[in-house]
Amino acid sequence: MTAKLTAVLDHIEAGLDGTRDRWFDLLRIPSVSAQPNHKGDCAAAAEWLRAELAAIGFEAKLVTTPGHPVVLAHHSGTAPGPRLLYYGHYDVQPAEPLELWTSPPFEPVLSEGPRGPRISARGAVDDKGQVMMWLEALRGWHAVAGGPPCPVTVLIEGEEEVGSVNLEPFLAAHRDALAADIAIISDTGMWDIDTPAVTTRLRGLVYTELTLHAAERDLHSGLYGGSALNPINALTRILGDLHDASGRIQLPGFYDGIADTSPAQMAEWAALGFDEGAFLGDIGLSKPIGEQGRSPLERMWARPTADINGIWGGYAGAGSKTVIAAQASAKVSFRLVPGQDPARVYESFKRFVADRTPADARVEFQLFGTAPGIEIPTDSPWVQAARAALADEYGRPAVLMGSGGSIPVVESMRRLLGVDSLLMGFGLADDQVHSPNEKFEWRCFHQGLRSHARLLAKLAAP
């Protein structure tokens, strides 16, 4: 360890009270991007971060968008070296339902949990806590060395929780300012509280809504039953056909292009000792569904899915109403893995539905987003640097994880900026992200902050 890093870590340790105070200040700003009444709070959170970045030597500004502003900041570093682009978001999910919170969502509380102190607040981990870790690591480097050991650009958006609709135009318009060798994102998790992780796989997504229209109006099921097409009957017939009995998705060509998971990768995942029984038991289930003959982690990280996320049509009130509805709708999404082309999957789904649609029905589709599956080469110098930093901090190797979810910005930055991402995050599975009583373990935050300080040293002088 260089003396400089030692000094940075010492400085971080000495300043933890101030770190926590600043983190809490940010958590107190209810920057809920989805709710118009919090528009001013989103702007306040952005300004708070801009000022903090300016205070540690960054050239920092706010860039307005049709939605919430983006924080954009740059520091040329104390030495040349790889150009790092930190990405995070200051917006948070709505806190509702408020009555399920044990403390007010925007009044952060430090309390003792089963694994030590924890901070409870909306955004505690997603993503304010994760952003604060690297912001405080940069603060440590600023205090000790006058700035980060290599050039750093910071991009913190305020619309991640509402689909980042203005992010791609922003990226395209600021290509030069965002030029970087690697993007660093802290919005993922650890394997467990003792085992750090780098996430190297993300599933992609195709999210659609379809509406099947039949008669021009709702019909009386007595008068028309047996003659008139029932769009709910038809929709269940179509969607009930998505999987075969073995759990395989029946869209033609759906699995085209997916490579077999390598035996080495399978062995690595097997070594993690994932307890699927406990994983499912926690949510009241016992039998995994999905493709037969695949290991649990392979199913979640390396195999695609088809899920109906919502369905509605006809009468849903109390009691009975003998109606044949005029239409029925569903939201259907596919999680994708590398090799699958989102556009082809969407086309295949539309054909799959059309092939099964009765003569009189008309189907309407909406597409709410596509992202391909992502696989980051595990032997890249960036992943190696992160693993080394984490190993130094935790005294044990970091594991390489997949994530069943999607982080669309990874694909956006790859496509628009030509830059890959390094995903090093410190959340835990039980952090209640997007739910009431979101929390972040103090230990995760503390070691995450130290890991980010170490990562800067590794990346600057690999």
Place this chain on the structure above:
Amino acid sequence: MTAKLTAVLDHIEAGLDGTRDRWFDLLRIPSVSAQPNHKGDCAAAAEWLRAELAAIGFEAKLVTTPGHPVVLAHHSGTAPGPRLLYYGHYDVQPAEPLELWTSPPFEPVLSEGPRGPRISARGAVDDKGQVMMWLEALRGWHAVAGGPPCPVTVLIEGEEEVGSVNLEPFLAAHRDALAADIAIISDTGMWDIDTPAVTTRLRGLVYTELTLHAAERDLHSGLYGGSALNPINALTRILGDLHDASGRIQLPGFYDGIADTSPAQMAEWAALGFDEGAFLGDIGLSKPIGEQGRSPLERMWARPTADINGIWGGYAGAGSKTVIAAQASAKVSFRLVPGQDPARVYESFKRFVADRTPADARVEFQLFGTAPGIEIPTDSPWVQAARAALADEYGRPAVLMGSGGSIPVVESMRRLLGVDSLLMGFGLADDQVHSPNEKFEWRCFHQGLRSHARLLAKLAAP
């Protein structure tokens, strides 16, 4: 025609202005049984009818129930003869959505339509208009002859539109007062405006709701997709299996007990010249669904159906939410025909679902009502009398129709009072029953009223 009937008909003709005024008075009372703020209006409608019945010589009273009151009245007639039990209901469906009405729903309007004058109001036909026809026929007999030509009991309930939940206890508690040889119900329709009809078949109903429970809470489809049971996926698989490719319902034993429609009956229906293309064209459809190889009227009147009347689960808001829901629900109903046992159909459906329910799911059922299919012997003296009365009025034979819907009171009266029903009604298919701009053709009302006056003569002296 007896001189007495001629006098009654003359009296009716001379008093049509008063008839219309009284009918409008009743229509102005917004007796919406489903809406608690109209509780007083329901009581007012009941009292209005009680007073009208008392004014024409009936011993009339209101009987309170846990819901809305029942009007119960009796006249011993001017001579002995068959005991008639008139059934009707004074409650109406909610008028919402109000913005779709072209005139206020509780301000009856007489206007010129394509087939002559029509009355528009909520309840114009269902069932206030149909009740007023026989009430005014009874008034005519009272004025001319001092009362109906045979004993008449009147039962008008106020909860037909909310499932008649208190009717069966009422019937059971008033068996003696309701003793009758035939019940007369005017809540059905004509074949067309020129062709009167007696309805001799009603389909029965089993109406259920099921909820399929999976995980204890909503899940993130990225993190859990591919491992955790999706109850919407499962529900569509189960319900998508209700019919086979030929439209046959796949519940084991579902068709047990159904007799083939007789060739004579088939020939009679064929002679009606039902235009299924026009019937479906009116609602924007062109291809009938249902069992192959059956005629349209057979499918609607003499064959059972299975319809999903509502389905819901997961996210139904704008845009995307990557959720795997904790549960999914549907309302499923079966229209039954004579020979099918509603209890056995319900049990078969529960088994059908259970057989297809994945290991981790739990299914909950609710039953909202059962009624068997009804077939009234077409050669009964009651049907013959009605056909004769209608032929006299219209100058052409009345047809014997089926109805795809259910009138549960028919079965209740058969079971609890031991009395069959005679279904003679004057609605048309386009009367917008239960919809905005409900109307009743003046011609239908006028000839229906005259037909009821004639029917009394036929029944009293067959």
